[in-house]
Amino acid sequence: MTNSDKNRLKDKAFQVFGIFCTLIGLVVLAVFLIDILIKGLGRIDWEFLTSLPSRRAARAGILTAWAGTLWILVLTTIIAFPLGVSAGVYLEEYARKNRLSNFLEINISNLAGVPSIIYGLLGMEIFVRQMGLGGSLLSGALTLSLLILPIIIVTTREAIKAVPGSxxxxxxxxxxxxxxxxxxxxxPASFGGILTGIILALSRAVGEAAPLIVIGALAYVPFIPSSPLDEFTVLPIQIFNWTSRPQEAFLINAAAAIIMLLFITFLLNGIAVYLRNKQQKKIKW
Amino acid sequence: MAKNNIKLEAKNLNAYYGDFKALKDITISMEEKAVTAFIGPSGCGKSTFLRTLNRMNDYIDGFRTEGDILLDGKDIYDKNIRVDELRKEVGMVFQKPNPFPKTIFENVVYGLKIQGIKNKAHLEEAAEKSLRQTALWEEVKDKMHKSALALSGGQQQRLCIARALAISPSVILMDEPTSALDPISTAKIEELIYELKNDYTIVIVTHNMQQAGRVSDNTAFFYMGELIEFGKTKTIFTSPSNDRTQNYITGRFG
Incomplete structure (x- = not known):
């Protein structure tokens, strides 16, 4: 075998290996999705979406869970959007580049990597206990806002940076x-990018269960929350609760709830991609 | 040289970027309703000097000046001068055409709108007037509400000049306004400069020696942050008194 034959062989070998690596992730995800769809799709009907939780699997629904998720989404947006965008604008446009702003920058990036359960503990201490908000929607939304603020700040800054100095x-x-x-x-010139970042941050918040469990969100809430100070549950907590039960019927309920959660997440991501493409088409520097 | 009044004046001006001294003891006066050209090799400080004339360097960290710049006899770096008021008086056109990613109309009236002027008829009138001044009106009157980014480079630059004229400044600073344009667009801009000097005091930075010769009344030659020579354009180009000016103009360096 000549040297160039060897090189070609190595090249080929790496290609095959690369395809294998790429497929592992996709195949696992596909298997998971198919399994969930087979189990859960048949369970989703109007009754499932509009029923209150119940001890009997066949009668249980996810009305309170998705209503809670929707509440959390809206409240978190209202809290995190102005805070995150303002902080991003300040850091990018106003702050002088000195030690303090450097220090702030590094720490905001670090905060984006802090595990969500830590935010849950922080939220429990500050919002639930100190401020006396209890395990309410407001506590949950404030906690999740803290969680996604670093992401919003960072993406806002990136979007603002892309606007030319001229x-x-x-x-x-x-x-x-x-x-x-x-x-x-x-x-206006960076709004598409900012919005994309916020939506991606929200789709992360929607999937969080851990910090909300820590602040005391319940799995069994037999009513739809009517004010930000009400107790609540969200889809991930409902799913967590159902999957920890031994009965097969609850697992099927969990699969159906997972499909709904994935649907919301994909919908948010889809909107983000759409907005980004629209923005890119609109402005050519 | 005192044909006209002095509009703008620098006295013993030093400018620094941090520790770097970019302008060294510049003293120069610019005539009203005349074109003053700044020439010199890259990095000689001519653009820095131009940008001190409407304080565009204010936002650069570590930039500071010593000495005076007088507009109509008043120091523009004085504490009582509001920089937005100054820039209404001293407009600027940049090297690369930089229309806002908005409609042509929105571009022209931007300066008026941020002053709080909302009257639509007034804005439309002002837009037409400045677009006529820059000979752009006939070309764009049917697409006022289309994006300014769809215009050609030369049209964009004339739009930027119209935008600057709309807030009725008395001085217009131009930072190599034709360096990104083709020869025909360049000729149109030069023609425009020639007409504008009837009403405005114009200061232009250029890398193009022929352009300085064609459009300006007075020329200043900068080198390494110093003002080497300043005088009538004719004199500078035909019989400069300094060797470095002579060498630069004849293309021996730069």
Missing amino acids: IRDGSYALGASKWQTVWNQVL
Whole structure:
């Protein structure tokens, strides 16, 4: 065998190995999805979506769970969106580049890597106990907001950074103040990117169970929350609860709830991809 | 050289980026309603100097100046001067056309809108007036509400000039306004500069020696942060008194 034959063989070998590695992840995911779909799809009907939880698997539904998830989504957005975007704008446009801003930057990136259960413990101490909010929707949304704030701040900064400096120069040169420039030029030009980041952050928050369990969200809530101070449950907690039961029927319920949760997550991701593509088409620098 | 009043004046101006001294003891005066050109090799400080004239360097960390810049006799770095007011008086056009990613109309009236002017008729009138001044009106009047990014490079640059004129400044700073344009667009911009100097004081930075010769009344030659020579453009180009000016103009370096 000549040297070049050997090289070609190595090349081929790596290609095969690479395909194998790529497929492992996909195949496992596909097997999981198919298994869930087979088990759960038949269980999903109008009654399942509109029934309250029950001790009997056949009568149990996920009404309170998805209503809670929706509440959490909306409240978390209302809390995290203005905080995260404002912080991102401040760090990118206003903060002078010095030691303090460097220190803040590094720590925000670090916060994005903190395990979610730690945020749960923090939320329990601050919101549930100190502020006396109890295991309410508001406590949950505040906790999840803390969890996704670093992600929103980082993506906001990336989106703002992508706006060329010449646009800011043009605005300043016409007598605009910093705020006018941010509001009229920078934010509109980077809004698609910011929105994409927020939606991806929310789709992460939707899937969290651990921090909400820590702050005391319950699996059995026999009513739809009607105010932010009500107790609640969310889909991931309902799923966690059902999968820990021994009866087969509850496992099928869990599979059906997982399909609903995946549906919400994929929907959010789909919106994010759509917005990003639309934005890229609209603005060509 | 005192044909006209002095509009802009720098007195013993030093400028620093951190520890780096970018401008060294610049003293120069610019005539009202005339074109003053700054020439010199890259990094000589001419653009830095231009950007101190409307304080565009304010947002650069570590930038500071010493000495005075006087606009109509008033120091523009004085504490009582509001920088947004200054920039309404001293407009600027950049090297690369930088229209906002908005409609043509929104581009032209941006400067007025941020001053709080909302009257639609007034805005439309102002937009038409400045687009006519830049000879762009006939080309864009039917697509005022289309994106400015769809215009050609030369049209974009004239739009940027129209945008600057809309807030009625008295001085217009131009930072190599034609370096990104083709020869025909360049000729149109130069023609425009020639007309604008009837009403405005123009300061232009250029890398193109012929352009400085064609459009300017006075020329300043910068080298390594120093003002080497300043005078009538004709004099600078035909009989410069400094060897370095002579060498630069004849293309021996730069």
